[in-house]
Amino acid sequence: MSAAVEISGASLGFRGRTLWSGLDLSVQPGEFLAILGPNGSGKTSLLKVLLGLQPLSAGTWRIAGDRPVGYIPQQRAMQEALALRGVDLVGLGLDGHRWGLGLRGMAERRRRVAAAIESVGAQAYAKSPVGHLSGGEQQRLRVAQALVGEPDVLLCDEPLASLDLGHQRAVSALIDQRRREAGTAVLFVTHELNPILSYVDRVLYLVDGRFRIGTPAEVMNSTTLSELYRSKVEVIRIGGQIHVAGTQSALCEDEAHHLDEEERVS
Numbered sequence: 001m002s003a004a005v006e007i008s009g010a011s012l013g014f015r016g017r018t019l020w021s022g023l024d025l026s027v028q029p030g031e032f033l034a035i036l037g038p039n040g041s042g043k044t045s046l047l048k049v050l051l052g053l054q055p056l057s058a059g060t061w062r063i064a065g066d067r068p069v070g071y072i073p074q075q076r077a078m079q080e081a082l083a084l085r086g087v088d089l090v091g092l093g094l095d096g097h098r099w100g101l102g103l104r105g106m107a108e109r110r111r112r113v114a115a116a117i118e119s120v121g122a123q124a125y126a127k128s129p130v131g132h133l134s135g136g137e138q139q140r141l142r143v144a145q146a147l148v149g150e151p152d153v154l155l156c157d158e159p160l161a162s163l164d165l166g167h168q169r170a171v172s173a174l175i176d177q178r179r180r181e182a183g184t185a186v187l188f189v190t191h192e193l194n195p196i197l198s199y200v201d202r203v204l205y206l207v208d209g210r211f212r213i214g215t216p217a218e219v220m221n222s223t224t225l226s227e228l229y230r231s232k233v234e235v236i237r238i239g240g241q242i243h244v245a246g247t248q249s250a251l252c253e254d255e256a257h258h259l260d261e262e263e264r265v266s
């Protein structure tokens with residue numbers, strides 16, 4: 001099986017600072033890869049490379065197939081004055097797809113947009129201007145927009161931010177279903193591994209120019225993360241969840257922040 005995403009000998013740096021280098025990564029069709037790391041470690045920049053928005057400093061990358069990549073951007077609130085409706089926003093995800101002109105093409109387009117909106121449970125407000133919707137509602141429409149084109153590769157940049165627990169579960173389950181049923185490769189940038197832990201095949205963890213790639217068990221352990229952060233990091237598994245406690249820069253999960261504060265107080 002050929003890889004959906006292939007990155008070889010890749011480096012990226014800005015103004016003399018290397019974000020990461022020597023990165024070799026193949027993501028298979030249907031694979032779910034979580035991309036973790038502290039602020040500024042180059043997670044979003046890696047997605048930008050795969051979107052063709054950011055050239056590599058060295059190395060090569062390739063995305064198989066010719067379907068447009070699906071992309072859920074890091075959330076920014078949409079302007080209140082934005083008159084675009086939810087259905088229009090989701091429909092933008094079909095630009096570049098062709099079913100021919102005429103009524104059949106338009107009916108197919110409408111059918112797909114309606115199905116994508118239903119899949120994220122956004123029917124109630126899909127005809128409202130997106131600028132009037134809550135952050136979570138806007139985010140669900142962005143997910144629908146990214147999935148409507150049935151992409152072979154889905155790039156997600158913290159897609160669960162601003163969603164409540166119920167919708168975090170629904171959106172992650174939807175992304176998981178998509179990769180299982182259609183073989184979409186998922187690259188999912190997140191600061192919170194736990195909501196998606198049961199879906200994740202492998203983790204790419206970036207820290208200060210270094211990285212590790214492996215299964216959650218291979219990467220999310222005290223030895224590996226202490227090596228990556230070059231300081232003592234404790235990884236604790238409780239009730240099927242992973243909590244990371246360590247230095248401030250090592251924080252990935254909120255829980256760890258509290259543990260760290262308690263350690264300092266005592």
Ligand SMILES: Nc1ncnc2c1ncn2[C@@H]1O[C@H](COP(=O)(O)OP(=O)(O)OP(=O)(O)O)[C@@H](O)[C@H]1O
Pocket residue numbers: 014015019037038039040041042043044045046
């Ligand atoms: N075009 C650019 N020119 C110069 N520096 C850049 C550019 N793009 C990103 N950077 C810098 O590269 C670093 C990594 O940014 P990036 O957004 O990839 O980090 P991140 O890991 O996604 O962080 P966060 O968790 O905060 O979202 C940052 O210090 C950022 O300022």
